[in-house]
Amino acid sequence: MVSIKDIARLAGVSASTVSRVLNEREYVRSEVRQRVLDIVKERGYVPNHAARSMVLQRSFTIGVVIPYLFNMFQRQLFAAMEFFLEQHGYKTQFFFLRWSESSEQAFLRRLKSEALDGIIFVHELDNPSIYHYIKEINLPVTLCTFERTEFGFPAVHIDEEASAKLATEYLIQRGHRDIGLITGEHFTFGYQREKGYKKALAAHGLPYNPELTIRAASYNPEAGRAGMLTLIKRKQPLSAVFAATDELAIGAIKALYESGVRVPADVSVVGLDDIDISSFTTPGLTTVRQPIFEMGKKSADLVCDWISRGHTTDKVEQFSTIIVERESVRTIG
Amino acid sequence: MVSIKDIARLAGVSASTVSRVLNEREYVRSEVRQRVLDIVKERGYVPNHAARSMVLQRSFTIGVVIPYLFNMFQRQLFAAMEFFLEQHGYKTQFFFLRWSESSEQAFLRRLKSEALDGIIFVHELDNPSIYHYIKEINLPVTLCTFERTEFGFPAVHIDEEASAKLATEYLIQRGHRDIGLITGEHFTFGYQREKGYKKALAAHGLPYNPELTIRAASYNPEAGRAGMLTLIKRKQPLSAVFAATDELAIGAIKALYESGVRVPADVSVVGLDDIDISSFTTPGLTTVRQPIFEMGKKSADLVCDWISRGHTTDKVEQFSTIIVERESVRTIG
DNA sequence: ATAGCTTCTGAAAAGGTTTTCATCTAGGTA
DNA sequence: TACCTAGATGAAAACCTTTTCAGAAGCTAT
Structure with a gap:
């Protein structure tokens, strides 16, 4: 795997300069910039994610936490979330909670070990201790399909x-x-x-x-x-x-x-x-x-909002629901 | 976030020793081991994933690559894969390919930037260049729902x-x-x-x-x-x-x-x-x-096999299919 | 001529872990 | 007594980036 140092050496500049080029910082001669860009392209260099996320202290990924009942409703919700999260530049990481103490512990461990940039919770958890922890570390979050006003988390749900x-x-x-x-x-x-x-x-x-x-x-x-x-x-x-x-x-x-x-x-x-x-x-x-699709989109938007704004918006979005009439009901009497 | 150094300081030992305890290496006095373990537990220390994956050059995650048609068949397949991948100690990362050149480029970039430990491809890709690349870098892989014998990849599929x-x-x-x-x-x-x-x-x-x-x-x-x-x-x-x-x-x-x-x-x-x-x-x-569930399981097993064995098993598993009779067919004549 | 900006660049530190190498102690052997 | 070995530990390097700081070079204003 080719690293930033290789590119630096090949271009006859320092790693700092390469990094500046890659991150579109100013203060680099356009001639140098072009040379670096050419070499990056030629060698197919791509920044190492682990290194970046270590120094930046963020992972560019949003966790989607969901109790393990992977049904059709959730499939549609996920598809929407993943799609819009990607539009916002985030990867999506699913956490399927399997309803045991140990799975919850495992989740908490992963939460700490990966520097998730935000979380979407789908369906309410039995155990509110996780919410307290999230609140405590002030991690951007939104709740989807339920709300918990006492935490001041943004939420999207229906009545x-x-x-x-x-x-x-x-x-x-x-x-x-x-x-x-x-x-x-x-x-x-x-x-x-x-x-x-x-x-x-x-x-x-x-x-x-x-x-x-x-x-x-x-x-x-x-x-x-x-x-x-x-x-x-x-x-x-x-x-x-x-x-x-x-x-x-x-x-x-x-x-x-x-x-x-x-x-x-x-x-x-x-x-x-x-x-x-x-x-x-x-x-x-x-x-x-x-409105499953819209709710998925809104959830994605709300976490990303919190992240980019730097503080919670505390916004609870309640979607309205309507009857859709098909053929499974008859009028009697 | 508490780091290994904090634990080391608290326990009055060096970071190396803490690391040895955490990774169950020998050569550490049982008394010291216990002290470290206690402090780890007390402080809720969890190793930083980015740092580990940087030094270890692996990410403990398997990518599941799939063209973007997130249907019910795939939902079932995913559920199985994710479940068994986790049993093997791997995280699952989904890549939805959205059928454009740019999405394929983006995939390749992510492939390089995250040190994926392995990949499962679901459904055959139009563009075989990705397979060539995978082959070249010798990344553990298995194909699910199709095969490409010329690459010598393990595969699970039906006829x-x-x-x-x-x-x-x-x-x-x-x-x-x-x-x-x-x-x-x-x-x-x-x-x-x-x-x-x-x-x-x-x-x-x-x-x-x-x-x-x-x-x-x-x-x-x-x-x-x-x-x-x-x-x-x-x-x-x-x-x-x-x-x-x-x-x-x-x-x-x-x-x-x-x-x-x-x-x-x-x-x-x-x-x-x-x-x-x-x-x-x-x-x-x-x-x-x-047999969707079994195929998902088998796919997971095969990548993990390759990873732990260090070389491909080149195994192609063809599952057999049967008619399941319900009510949508009548016999005529 | 000097001081003070601007623009550009590189060295070095930091981020958190694992691993290698070196060191130290205690015990055993010649 | 001198030497060797095994067990236990720590220091430091390595993994790859980004960012800060400092410095060089060229310019303008005094």
């Missing part, structure tokens, strides 16, 4: 509760009274969406029947399918289901189909997220759209 | 052609004669799968009708939907479609459904990949299974 309420009310307005819920555990959004569902019922004077809610093991289609199957077994009156994520909804529809229940003729289903596969299911999934 | 042939023959054996093809461009697997389709027709004495093949703009559901729509417009006799990827198939089914054509009653569809959403579509997608 989870209101969105779930919107989905549920959509069903109520179409005459549904016996509405099931399939949600998951461990993540705040799961609980918030459950709360939104309950609020919708309450707002319309509908009783809450615990027999109609399923707390699935995860948020993926398989969990949705299993959840729907047990819901069916309970033999409660049921005309519609709100699934807390589109993936759960897709699984639920499959379970209904397998059980000979027609969607939406017999049971209606609405999801939340609007991942891109949702417009390709049959029937098309009626759901609440979360 | 694309045979798998497509298998899918097509499955339709032929069920009495289908007028079989459409929806594939995509730019990627070798797309062309190989097309070839497999043609071979199946030929092997069974069926004529190849170019009016029945669609070369879609991409490999995602949207492209599949658009492709199917134009195929329908051509008004050729058609009883089945082979879609080169499951995502294309999902889009095709949607288009059929929108056009009032029943699947599988009127037209049968088979895909290839068996991504995990395929068992959740309605009807369930009959497809050819590619």
Whole structure:
């Protein structure tokens, strides 16, 4: 590997001068500059990243921290983040937290060992000690899909509760009274969406029947399918289901189909997220759209803002959500 | 940030000794070792990654290079790779190639600037110059989803052609004669799968009708939907479609459904990949299974093998594929 | 002629680690 | 007693950059 010293020697100048040329500093004769540039090009010289990041005390990379459930929603979010982070000149480094103490420790170690320039947290962590640490070392950060106002971190999110309420009310307005819920555990959004569902019922004077809610093991289609199957077994009156994520909804529809229940003729289903596969299911999934791409972009912009500005902007961006009507809901009565 | 020197000072020893303790070298009194370890723990010291990687001339990270089509197949592949790479003690760094000359140059620059310990290439690149360069600098590498025997790189892949042939023959054996093809461009697997389709027709004495093949703009559901729509417009006799990827198939089914054509009653569809959403579509997608998880694992194992062994194993692992029967195909006649 | 700028350049330090080499001590051997 | 060896430790070099500081050369203003 060719180093800056090699270039210096070849050009008959010092390493400092080469560095000045490369970093576009002033005070170097244009004739010298050209000579150095030529040699750099000829030899294919590229600055060593480790050396640079050591002396500069930064790594030009943003960490994206995410609990290990690598689903379709996250895929879309990542694609957006990576794209815009790169536009800002940063590399993206993913950290998949695997929900164990040791994985959290490992994360903290990596956080210290690599001089990350910033972090995006996707989904809320169980253990707030990490946030305290980040706060303490004053590392640029933004939260994505949730907020924690007490830390003063910038955040981008939707109103989870209101969105779930919107989905549920959509069903109520179409005459549904016996509405099931399939949600998951461990993540705040799961609980918030459950709360939104309950609020919708309450707002319309509908009783809450615990027999109609399923707390699935995860948020993926398989969990949705299993959840729907047990819901069916309970033999409660049921005309519609709100699934807390589109993936759960897709699984639920499959379970209904397998059980000979027609969607939406017999049971209606609405999801939340609007991942891109949702417009390709049959029937098309009626759901609440979360602007995934824009949220990814905004997250990237906010960390980079903090970094370049040198201090937090403390900005919380709440994106609004809308119903997107497809074919999985019917109007009754 | 606390450095090795701080620990040394605190423990009343030299930095060398601390380093020896941390790297589990011999020749350090157990009493001293314990003292150092205690202080390391107390201060939360973690070695600086940039410094280590500079002196060691390695980065403990594997690059995963992939053309920018971040689809569901790749999501599953990534999840597997990242998981096993971490088990081997490596970090994963993704490089999304965005199909421009400049993006390839940028990739090469990053390749040189970060001392990657190894690379996994997913999907074949248009431009073989990168492979030549890798070969030249003798960087541990493995190819995933394709092979290039002339370079002697280890590879994990399936027989694309045979798998497509298998899918097509499955339709032929069920009495289908007028079989459409929806594939995509730019990627070798797309062309190989097309070839497999043609071979199946030929092997069974069926004529190849170019009016029945669609070369879609991409490999995602949207492209599949658009492709199917134009195929329908051509008004050729058609009883089945082979879609080169499951995502294309999902889009095709949607288009059929929108056009009032029943699947599988009127037209049968088979895909290839068996991504995990395929068992959740309605009807369930009959497809050819590619062992995605195992392939991801194997790719990780092979690079790590090369690294630890110090020389290439030159091993090409061809995974076998099987039909997984679901509900999107009917038997006629 | 002197002092004081400007422009350009190089030497050297710094950043945090690993490793080599040298040194020191204690114990064993001739 | 003199010498050697093994174990334990520290000093210093090396990895590759950037940046600070100092100095040289050429110019302008006094």
